Amino acid sequence: MPEGWNEEKDGLKKSDDGAMPDDGTTDKAKEFEGCSDLEIALATCWKRCLNVDGLLFSASFLDLGGTPALAKSLAMDIEQATGQTLDPETVLQLENFGALSTIISAPEIPLRDLIVTFQEGSQKTALICVHGITYYREISTISSPDTPVYGLLAKEHQALVSTVGEGQDQEVDLDRLIETYYTMIRNLQPKGPYQLIGHSFGGVIAFEIAKRLRNEGEAVDKLFLIDALLKDPFYPYMVQKIVKLFRLIRQGNWGDLGRIMRRVGSKFMRFGRHWQYRVSPSKLSPSSPALAERVTGKYRQVMHGYIPAKGVYDSPVILIRAHKTRTLSANRDDYGWQPLIGPPVEFIDLPGTHLTCVVQPNINNLERYFAKNTSV
Known part of the structure; x- marks a missing residue:
């Protein structure tokens, strides 16, 4: 898990419009404190694709409502944002956002x-x-x-x-x-x-x-x-x-x-x-x-x-x-x-x-x- 990310608790449910509620557990002003620009770019893609407000590190891509179509969409968003290609199958298997950040932020990645x-x-x-x-x-x-x-x-x-x-x-x-x-x-x-x-x-x-x-x-x-x-x-x-x-x-x-x-x-x-x-x-x-x-x-x-x-x-x-x-x-x-x-x-x-x-x-x-x- 990247240093500086705020972890939210399990049990948050999406509202009727599909968005995660803001129950005060996330300080949005400090959500990205201590994070790199690359991590923020990835988080922006992740949250927009899955229509969530926060980054739940205990929740997998599938747990958050991910589908094969959303996996393909997220892979395309990440490529547009970072230039890095990612197989949609890999996206489907992501255990949490931290796993995505680890893959894209690897030292061998140009x-x-x-x-x-x-x-x-x-x-x-x-x-x-x-x-x-x-x-x-x-x-x-x-x-x-x-x-x-x-x-x-x-x-x-x-x-x-x-x-x-x-x-x-x-x-x-x-x-x-x-x-x-x-x-x-x-x-x-x-x-x-x-x-x-x-x-x-x-x-x-x-x-x-x-x-x-x-x-x-x-x-x-x-x-x-x-x-x-x-x-x-x-x-x-x-x-x-x-x-x-x-x-x-x-x-x-x-x-x-x-x-x-x-x-x-x-x-x-x-x-x-x-x-x-x-x-x-x-x-x-x-x-x-x-x-x-x-x-x-x-x-x-x-x-x-x-x-x-x-x-x-x-x-x-x-x-x-x-x-x-x-x-x-x-x-x-x-x-x-x-x-x-x-x-x-x-x-x-x-x-x-x-x-x-x-x-x-x-x-x-x-x-x-x-x-x-x-x-x-």
Whole structure:
């Protein structure tokens, strides 16, 4: 059984509509805590195919109502999501979800790009979430039921996590990632209109892909950038912080000043840990916060060196700003994006931090935006 999965008790019965009831035994916010993106992709396929809410590790595929037709459907979903082929007969014999995860997650299985269908729909333009699965799961819960929502994660990211987790070094190739995601999007949806959403480093990738699609004559209805903060071209990062500090002192904003001082201190501590990792790398478990920090540090290096190609993007951009990033880190309200974009950038401000702004209850402002815009 993969570490971090929550096990539910026997005896839960499906409701009249076939769904498992939410009796409070499952904390949905923590259901996937400590799990890999591959495990989450598999769980999404499993739950959608069998029409269950939770993962009952004591229940087999057949116990949950599995049939030969559903086994074939699940095998097809898994192949679409992970690129891995699975015999429907093998699916029928699965003793529980953990057995499926063990088969697909075996070390000898090569890494593949992941495409997870968070929500099926056919009447509206699909919302394609770039460079992540875990972070985007709640996006589907606030989208119209008619909007297909997909999460894309390149095998290059999985390889980076694996390599860094083994205590080895690996550089991030931004151009290669952009090409990989562009191909994934074109294969998933050959023609526009498109709607793309990217968080942080994923926002840069989504922006470059959107520009490429527009240059090729495709329509991009909306590009959502979640807390993607560009490097200020005039000041190095720490100079930005010093400028921000003096501005807060001049304004007498002692509350934000104290918070930003703590953030600057945490940056120095993070730099110290990052240097420690470089000089004395060690192996880390997949669920370790230190591993996530190492990988994030790799992407942060690329973000700090990112120089957008010349040319102005000519389609709508919605910048989703986390409160703490906007007040404590950003020197510009537009996070540096407006000079690269023709139309005025729209803003959606959410409570929380860089990592918590699109989870409940902070996501409510985005939910209201989706409700007012028929395309999502």
